[in-house]
Amino acid sequence: MKQLHPHALVLLPAVLAALALTSCGHKGESSKDNSSNLPTAQVRVQTTESKSRAVTEEVVGTVRAKLHATLEAKLSGRIDKLPVVLGQRVKAGELVARLDAAEINARLDQAEASLEQAERDWKRISALFEQQAVTRAEYDAAQSRDRVARGAAAEAKAMMSYVEIVAPFDGVVTKKWADVGDLAVTGKPLIAIEDPSAMQLEADVPQAIASSVHRDARLAIQVDGVSGELTGTVSEIAPAADPISRTFRVKVDLSEKPGLSSGQFARLLVPIGDSDSLRVPASAVVQRGQLEIVFVVANQHAQLHLVKTGKRVGDEMEILSGLHAGDAVVIDGAAQLTDGQPVEAK
Numbered sequence: 001m002k003q004l005h006p007h008a009l010v011l012l013p014a015v016l017a018a019l020a021l022t023s024c025g026h027k028g029e030s031s032k033d034n035s036s037n038l039p040t041a042q043v044r045v046q047t048t049e050s051k052s053r054a055v056t057e058e059v060v061g062t063v064r065a066k067l068h069a070t071l072e073a074k075l076s077g078r079i080d081k082l083p084v085v086l087g088q089r090v091k092a093g094e095l096v097a098r099l100d101a102a103e104i105n106a107r108l109d110q111a112e113a114s115l116e117q118a119e120r121d122w123k124r125i126s127a128l129f130e131q132q133a134v135t136r137a138e139y140d141a142a143q144s145r146d147r148v149a150r151g152a153a154a155e156a157k158a159m160m161s162y163v164e165i166v167a168p169f170d171g172v173v174t175k176k177w178a179d180v181g182d183l184a185v186t187g188k189p190l191i192a193i194e195d196p197s198a199m200q201l202e203a204d205v206p207q208a209i210a211s212s213v214h215r216d217a218r219l220a221i222q223v224d225g226v227s228g229e230l231t232g233t234v235s236e237i238a239p240a241a242d243p244i245s246r247t248f249r250v251k252v253d254l255s256e257k258p259g260l261s262s263g264q265f266a267r268l269l270v271p272i273g274d275s276d277s278l279r280v281p282a283s284a285v286v287q288r289g290q291l292e293i294v295f296v297v298a299n300q301h302a303q304l305h306l307v308k309t310g311k312r313v314g315d316e317m318e319i320l321s322g323l324h325a326g327d328a329v330v331i332d333g334a335a336q337l338t339d340g341q342p343v344e345a346k
Contacts, residue, residue, distance in 0.1 A: 200251050205249075238250070
């Protein structure tokens with residue numbers, strides 16, 4: 001194999017470097033030529049500027065009806081009627097469940113019969129006592145029997161009123177735990193009713209930001225499945241923190257909004273301060289694969305800038321890096337641009 005002369009070995013790196021520079025020069029000229037061959041694009045631009053925005057902390061919560069009730073039976077008995085279905089609207093005082101009252105009816109009849117007998121005895125003994133025909137002890141005993149009979153009759157009537165369970169307010173049936181034929185037991189829930197006309201958000205606010213929430217304050221709320229942001233008024237704040245979660249229960253009254261219903265997942269936006277940041281219209285940010293890019297107009301050409309975005313604020317997007325205040329960014333037509341393409345602002 002033929003060996004290279006030592007002087008040739010010294011010159012070889014220099015030759016390679018020169019070739020590389022020549023190649024790069026041709027490539028740059030080719031790129032410049034390609035950009036100059038592109039058509040001039042008509043675009044709209046806007047100058048970026050730093051804007052102040054409220055910094056908020058999201059706290060998860062649940063939408064609930066302000067007025068809701070779980071109805072239970074006050075005595076045990078077989079359910080005879082349950083004339084409501086899920087989603088049915090009911091009026092205050094409307095029958096929603098009835099228990100079999102055969103045994104209670106019998107007890108009421110017995111109590112009323114005992115009361116009639118006691119009243120007759122009381123009247124007879126009272127007349128004889130006025131004539132001094134009976135003793136004071138017999139008079140007192142008849143009076144006691146009359147009072148006991150009256151109490152028993154009143155108790156039986158009260159139990160009879162528990163047979164029928166009625167709606168405590170106008171609302172909608174949201175849950176059913178029983179049906180006709182089931183045994184109703186004291187303390188066992190039968191149905192749940194809530195008023196859908198007034199909703200509120202319940203959220204547990206961490207103690208670190210609880211001082212930022214005040215009663216009657218207006219706060220922004222986001223509800224999954226409901227378009228747009230809601231606003232609500234803080235109506236209740238727990239005076240003490242939960243010792244386990246270290247949070248304060250907060251209730252926020254919500255304004256009416258189509259699609260709002262009990263049980264929905266929601267986020268309460270608690271303001272914790274202000275922050276300055278660059279923002280551009282959301283239309284200026286172009287998504288290409290995993291990259292977010294913005295085109296800046298300089299010397300009547302579009303320059304591609306890789307950016308990192310933050311939170312969306314209305315129709316604007318927060319820019320964390322990649323731009324500077326005063327940059328003229330393309331806000332209309334950016335998706336069709338190529339780096340280096342000539343542009344003309346409308």
